[in-house]
Amino acid sequence: MRLKPIWHSLNKMRKVPCIKSERLVLKPHGIDYLDSTHVYSSDLSNTLYMIHLPNQNKEETRDFLENVSKEWEKEVPDFYEFAILLGDVHIGSVCLYLDESHETGELGWILNKHYWHHGYAFEAAATMKTFAISIGLKRLIAHCDDQNVASYKVMEKLGMKLVSMTKGRYNKASKEESKERMYQLILE
Numbered sequence: 001m002r003l004k005p006i007w008h009s010l011n012k013m014r015k016v017p018c019i020k021s022e023r024l025v026l027k028p029h030g031i032d033y034l035d036s037t038h039v040y041s042s043d044l045s046n047t048l049y050m051i052h053l054p055n056q057n058k059e060e061t062r063d064f065l066e067n068v069s070k071e072w073e074k075e076v077p078d079f080y081e082f083a084i085l086l087g088d089v090h091i092g093s094v095c096l097y098l099d100e101s102h103e104t105g106e107l108g109w110i111l112n113k114h115y116w117h118h119g120y121a122f123e124a125a126a127t128m129k130t131f132a133i134s135i136g137l138k139r140l141i142a143h144c145d146d147q148n149v150a151s152y153k154v155m156e157k158l159g160m161k162l163v164s165m166t167k168g169r170y171n172k173a174s175k176e177e178s179k180e181r182m183y184q185l186i187l188e
C-alpha cells in the first residue's frame, strides 16, 4: 500500500509526522527554525554555489520559511521542505520539489557548515529517497554547480547518474557564469 493517502490525510489534520533515520529526525520546516536557518542561509561560505542564497537579511529568511509553512498546510503540497535535526539541534534542511505531474521530484540540501563531513546530508537524502517512493514518485533529479563536489558526491552516493552538464548557471554570490550538473535516478 502506498503512503500517499495516509500522508495527505495526516497533513490535512496538521499532524504531519516527523521522519526518523539512524541519527537524524526530519521535521516539517518552518518559522520555528528562523534563527538557525538564517545562520547558514546568510553565510557566504555556506552558500557559495547556490542560486538563491545567501540571504541579505532575516526578512528574506522569514519570507522563505513562511512560504514553506503554507505549503505544509496544503492537502497535496507541490514541495516538501524538511528541517534536519540532530538531537534538539537544527543543522540544516533537505527538500523535494515536485513537477506538474507529481511524478518527478527535485532534491536539494544544505547543512550548517559546522556539521559537514559526518554523512548527515547523505543520511537525510537517503531518507528523502524513501519518502519520495512512499508518495509515488517515479523519478528524482538534482542540480548543482559543477564545482560543488560535496553536493554531487551526495547525488552519486544516492545512486543518481549524471545526465547533463550545461553552461549558463549564475550563483547569487558570483557574477561569473558557471556550469551546472544535472543528475537523475529512476525509482523502482
Ligand SMILES: CC(C)(COP(=O)(O)OP(=O)(O)OC[C@H]1O[C@@H](n2cnc3c(N)ncnc32)[C@H](O)[C@@H]1OP(=O)(O)O)[C@@H](O)C(=O)NCCC(=O)NCCS
Pocket (backbone or CB within 6 Å): 046, 047, 048, 049, 050, 109, 110, 111, 112, 113, 115, 116, 117, 118, 119, 120, 121, 122, 123, 143, 144, 145, 148, 149, 150, 151, 153, 154, 157
Ligand atoms: C552539500 C552538503 C549538504 C554535503 O553535506 P555533508 O553532510 O558534508 O555530506 P556527507 O558527509 O553526507 O557526504 C556524502 C559524500 O560526499 C563526500 N563529500 C562530502 N563533502 C565533500 C567534499 N567537500 N569533497 C569531496 N567529497 C565530499 C563524502 O566523502 C561522502 O562520500 P563517502 O561516504 O563516499 O566518503 C554540504 O556540503 C553543504 O551544506 N554545502 C552547502 C550547501 C550546498 O551547496 N547545497 C547544495 C546546493 S546544490
